[in-house]
Amino acid sequence: MNQSELMIALSELAVATEHEIQMEESPYGIDKKKLGMWIFIVSDACTFGAFLFAYGYMRIGAPVWGTPFGFSSIMNGMVMTAVLLSSSLTMLAAVRAAQSGTKALAEKWLAVTMILGAVFAALHLREWFKLFGEGWRLFYNPTGGAQQFGATFFSVTGLHLTHVVSGIIALAFITRGYNQGHYDESHVETAGLYWHFVDLVWMFVFPLMYLMNAR
Amino acid sequence: MSSNRELTMSSYVGLGVGLMLIVGLEVILTYQHLATRTLLFSLLCLASLEGFVAIMYLMHVKYERRILFWTVFPATLFVLIFLCYFFPDAFRMASMRLLK
Numbered sequence: 001m002n003q004s005e006l007m008i009a010l011s012e013l014a015v016a017t018e019h020e021i022q023m024e025e026s027p028y029g030i031d032k033k034k035l036g037m038w039i040f041i042v043s044d045a046c047t048f049g050a051f052l053f054a055y056g057y058m059r060i061g062a063p064v065w066g067t068p069f070g071f072s073s074i075m076n077g078m079v080m081t082a083v084l085l086s087s088s089l090t091m092l093a094a095v096r097a098a099q100s101g102t103k104a105l106a107e108k109w110l111a112v113t114m115i116l117g118a119v120f121a122a123l124h125l126r127e128w129f130k131l132f133g134e135g136w137r138l139f140y141n142p143t144g145g146a147q148q149f150g151a152t153f154f155s156v157t158g159l160h161l162t163h164v165v166s167g168i169i170a171l172a173f174i175t176r177g178y179n180q181g182h183y184d185e186s187h188v189e190t191a192g193l194y195w196h197f198v199d200l201v202w203m204f205v206f207p208l209m210y211l212m213n214a215r
Numbered sequence: 216m217s218s219n220r221e222l223t224m225s226s227y228v229g230l231g232v233g234l235m236l237i238v239g240l241e242v243i244l245t246y247q248h249l250a251t252r253t254l255l256f257s258l259l260c261l262a263s264l265e266g267f268v269a270i271m272y273l274m275h276v277k278y279e280r281r282i283l284f285w286t287v288f289p290a291t292l293f294v295l296i297f298l299c300y301f302f303p304d305a306f307r308m309a310s311m312r313l314l315k
Contacts, residue, residue: 027282029280029283030280060252078242092224092227093224199273203262204259204266212254
């Protein structure tokens with residue numbers, strides 16, 4: 001075999017290997033976007049876990065801890081939970097509509113999800129401003145107890161709020177791209193996975209940050 | 216896991232109502248004036264139950280291949296448990312400062 005024949009044989013082998021790689025199915029049975037989102041979710045879960053463990057140790061370790069949340073704030077938190085949970089259901093409806101090919105319906109449910117996300121963010125900010133009005137700051141406790149309350153509360157809920165706002169922006173991009181045909185149902189499904197994760201995190205943030213600090 | 220029979224939308228709404236009921240139970244527990252550690256443990260258990268339901272049904276892990284569950288969750292739980300386990304070492308490290 002001369003050099004040119006060897007080169008041809010090698011190039012054919014390369015093409016065949018590339019074809020095999022492209023045809024090989026993911027062992028997880030999901031596309032790479034969704035797998036990438038799962039890896040992000042795992043790393044983000046560890047970030048939230050670290051924040052919540054830090055809060056938990058300080059909460060139990062401090063002899064006097066701030067308990068700023070009256071019944072009205074707890075009710076506000078319950079409404080926020082209901083809103084976020086409803087947005088998860090509307091996201092599911094959007095994914096189902098996208099998978100069944102009913103584009104207009106999927107876009108409608110995506111819009112409802114974004115609106116519910118915005119309502120959640122507004123309720124969250126209302127609670128923050130109520131705390132600011134009572135004198136709570138990042139490093140100041142107006143009741144004279146542990147100053148770490150503000151640091152932990154605003155950090156954890158701020159991180160979660162950032163995720164909600166990022167999710168709304170991401171959903172807006174996905175909806176626009178889906179409408180224009182740049183994105184398909186797999187993009188909607190991947191965005192939905194992120195949105196459900198944001199909901200999942202809130203299921204831990206609400207009892208630990210609000211209920212543990214109820215008056 | 217790995218079941219292809221996905222829930223209907225009305226079943227998902229029922230699931231959402233169930234999750235809200237657990238949240239209601241958490242609020243009731245909050246006003247029972249339990250000891251801080253007992254309340255924290257109870258709330259964490261209920262939140263974990265909610266989280267498990269959300270992961271399995273809302274995030275569709277129940278309908279994916281088992282390998283996804285076994286790759287992602289044991290490793291994540293391991294990291295989270297060890298984060299919790301080693302976190303108090305931060306306090307020990309503070310007392311080990313070379314420059315006081």
